[in-house]
Amino acid sequence: MIFSTFKAIAFVAALATATPMAYAQSTTELEEDFSRFTAGSESSPSSAINDATGTIPSSYFHQSGWSGYGVHQAGGACALISPDNYGAQLYTPLGAYVGEYEVKVRAKTLASNYRDNAQLTIGLWEDAANQYNQTTYHEPFTTTKSEWREFTFYFNNTTFNSSNLLIAFSTLDKVLIDDVKIGKPTTLTAPTPVGISGFNANGFTAHWNAVNGATHYLFSVFHNVKENENTEKDFLETFSSMKTSGKLPEGWGYKSQSGKEPEFFENSDKGIDGALLFKNGDVITMPDNGGYYTSLEINIVECKMPKNAEEIGDAQIIVELFDGHAWKKFTTIYVDASEYGQDKIFHDFDWTRFVKQDKYKCTSARFRLAGFPDDCALGFCDMAWSTKNTSTTHYDIKDKRVDGTSYTVDGLDPAIDYSFVVKACNAETTSPSSAAFDAIGVTAPVAEPATDVRRDSYTANWQLSPKAESYIVENYDLYTAPADVAGYVVLNEDFSKISGSGVTIDKPFAFQNGKYEKVNMDMVHNNGWQCYWGGYAEGCFVCTGLTDYNISGELVTPQLTLNNDEGRYQVKLKARSMLQNETLIVYSKSTRESKECKINPDDWSTFTLDFTAGQLSDMIAFTSKNHYPFIIDDIKITQNIKAGDHVYTYLNDSETIEEEETSYTFTKLTQPKTDHTYAYRVYGQRVYNDKKVTSEPSNYVTVDFSAGINKTDAAQNATEVARYTVDGVKTSSNTRGIVLVKYSDGSVKKLVK
Structure with missing residues (x-):
């Protein structure tokens, strides 16, 4: 900061927070004129009408459920007078303020305030007992003591899908408010992009939230084109x-x-x-x-x-x-x-x-x-x-009319990164543009047949994918049912590996991992489990979380095959809560199909849940509705399968493979059992703006072990002595494509590079 010879006003950045409380749920659209605030006057408000917990008798309002502190009557208006460093706050009844809303309020500074103007903040909060999570939907409003003014605030809540939301009016000063009206806006707000699906080499499908009052949308796709000159002005x-x-x-x-x-x-x-x-x-x-x-x-x-x-x-x-x-x-x-x-x-x-x-x-x-x-x-x-x-910005699609809330783009260049924006429209007006959404991704690699299949190894192959900077290969056991099986066990986990720890369910051990991490194989029988805010006790798994910030712990299964029997499958489990009565949510990561189970801290409960929308690649997650910790055990997922049905079970994956490589060899494998073999699929990866982006997986490739049943890996001390093309021409290690590698022990291995 560069100053002149004059002493300056100091400009500083700041963020203020407040702590709301939870009360009874009510409808989200409401109107309050405070006509029942009959005591006091605008110049001399009454004493506070809330108690220490924030409760206000419902007789003061036309609709029950209001609460707050520092709340006073002011002769038909509400006076918010800050009683402490947290400020005065008035909370609407709880409800589902989801989507677009418009908040109107009249306000002015109380005459006895220590300065001529004051700030009133309107916030949208998610609320639960002794917990809160303030959203970004808050805006400072200036009021003056000389006149009443009406303020209008718009928000579009796409973050919190909850019935425990409230609108809070707060101030650190002395402010009068009146005529609160909350409802759907009459003007069009900008749409909110929610993501992309179906990303491939030539396009993607864009999605956005519907805007209340919109009859259609204008959709645009653009990308940046590098200029020849780097001009500074x-x-x-x-x-x-x-x-x-x-x-x-x-x-x-x-x-x-x-x-x-x-x-x-x-x-x-x-x-x-x-x-x-x-x-x-x-x-x-x-x-x-x-x-x-x-x-x-x-x-x-x-x-x-x-x-x-x-x-x-x-x-x-x-x-x-x-x-x-x-x-x-x-x-x-x-x-x-x-x-x-x-x-x-x-x-x-x-x-x-x-x-x-x-x-x-x-x-x-x-x-x-x-x-x-x-x-x-x-x-x-x-x-x-x-x-x-x-x-410069180049528009590939400009203001294309779309009647729904998604649009599929094709014919794009696989090597270019694109973004999209959307506007909402009706007969009278067009909204501002949405924020730009980066439709970046990696095309799923095309997997090719396995080569060099031996009794205890095979080489997975694939084609290079545009934009991929690295690859991961997953190795699966593939079971092909020889006959119909009722209640085939897709996954069974009893956490019996967690033994001898001395950690009881009264005082479990918590990982406090603030991101999804794999569960170590010394705790589970099936590779690929993940957890978020996890932990353990003797013979069972624990999910904790951060209740003060409405963050629930979560346990997630490995990748599962659940598309057989038209997607019907069954989840059995045993669970209990730790602190108080809670609702356990069991849901599919792929389809979001979910079931709820009531659990308590006094004893274990057993549940059998029927699902109907299983996918070829699915994961089942276990979490809590109200953010309290829970304990889970004996998870079994079953499905009826018919002769010829496939079941893929995740075993392990490769290390990260460099971007120019197109093959990876899995070694030290056991010979597949009857009706079993191995299969693999490949993911492409890249880093974009410091975030890892992973493609959809390739199709599964089945490995035929019959041809390699009598082959073993080359001796560990064998070294490469020569490399040839498929035509028998000797070549170097830099040659790409299919090559034959001869080793010092006389063995020959086919590689794809």
Whole structure:
């Protein structure tokens, strides 16, 4: 940060949190005018009407379930008066605030507040007993003591599919609120992309959430095209042209809360030759010069400040960046009243974080001022920024009309990464664009027949996959049923390997693994189990979690074959909770088909669950509904199979294989039993923006062991002595394709490279 000779206002980033409580569930659409808050007045509210737990008698509201603390009657309005460092809070009844909602509220600062304006925050929270999880759906609103104002807040909750949600109104000051209305919005909001499916070399299927009121959508696909030149440009704007023209410089945007035109400011006595006036609620947008920003420095000047420094309060400048498709919040700059009373500050933004996170980069920035007294102003002057042109955006599909919430794209270049955006439409309007969603992935490799099959080894082969940087091969036991079998055991796990630990279920051992990790084979009989916030006790498995943050532990089976018998299968298990009554959820990772089981901490319960939508590659997960720890044991998954049906059982996988390799040899295998053989499938992998991306698996390839039943691996001390093409021509180790390798013991091995 570079300062002028004047002492500056300090700008700091901050995040405030609060702690809601849980109360009775109710409908999500509601309206409250506080007409039953009859005591007190706007100038002299009553004493608090909540008790220490946050309970408020239902007689005060037209709908039961409201709660909070620091809540007072104010003659037909509600006064929120902060009783402590956590602030005053009013909570709506609990409900399922899922999808798009609009929150309206009238508010103003209480006359007895210590400063002229105050901040009211509206938040959407997920709530359970003594637990909370605040979402990003919160927005500061400025109020003044001179007049009531109505504020409207829109949110689109696609994160929490829960009936335990609430809207919270909170403040660290003294604020009056009235006429709360919560319902579906009348304007179209931007759709929210939810992912892609069916990714392949030539395309993918994009998915997004439906928007209330939309009749159709406009879908676009784009990619970046590298330019031949790497052009850097520097820009400086002093706003001096406004003095004579009265207009903003070319490319700049301005929206005033009051509806006024942009204003020019100068104060030569303090060295301010020109500035763009910036008032409460104003939005100022910078030009898009065709390149992405590499630096930005703004000079903020004091144009008209309040007499009392405390009136600056929670003033803030919200900074958003445009990536060519949608605006994204970058940071919030708070004004610190402790250094009030000076005239200039240069603010040099750290652009690194945004550039690293967003490969499409920022092409414009905008600023919104909130929390400043209405009759006061800051100013922008001497704004300097740099841009660089390294790529341009090319639209492969532009505003294609789609009537549903998905669209399948094909005919794309396998070597290019694409993204998509969506807009919602009806007869009257079109919404803003959604955020860009990267449709990146790796095409499933094409697996080829196994080669060099021996009694105790085989070589898996595949074709190179576009964009894949490495590969993983999974080895399976393949059972082919010779006759119909009722209740064939697909998986049986009793955790009996966890023995002699001395760890009891009263005090289990917890891993505290905050990501999915494989369960060690010294604990399970079947390879491929995974857990999230796992643990163990003698002879059983434990899932813990973080109840304070609504995070449940989860246990996941290995990959299973469950598509036989038209997808019908049965899960049997034994379970109990640890702390209190809980609901165990058993569900398919592939189809999300789920069943619920009531468990308690006093004794074990046994469950038999019937499922109907099993897949060829499926995993079954076990977790808790209300985030409390649970214990599980004796898991058995069965399915009726018919003669000729296949059952694949995961055994192990390869190490990571380099991107140019197209084969891998599994060794030290046991001879398959009758009706069994080996099979394999291959995954491609890449790293994109520091995240590992894995393809769908290839088709299973069955290994025919009959031809190699009498063959053994070459002796361990045998060395390669020569390499030949299939035509018998001697070649080098760099030759690609099918080659024959001769070893010092006389054996010959066929490889595919």
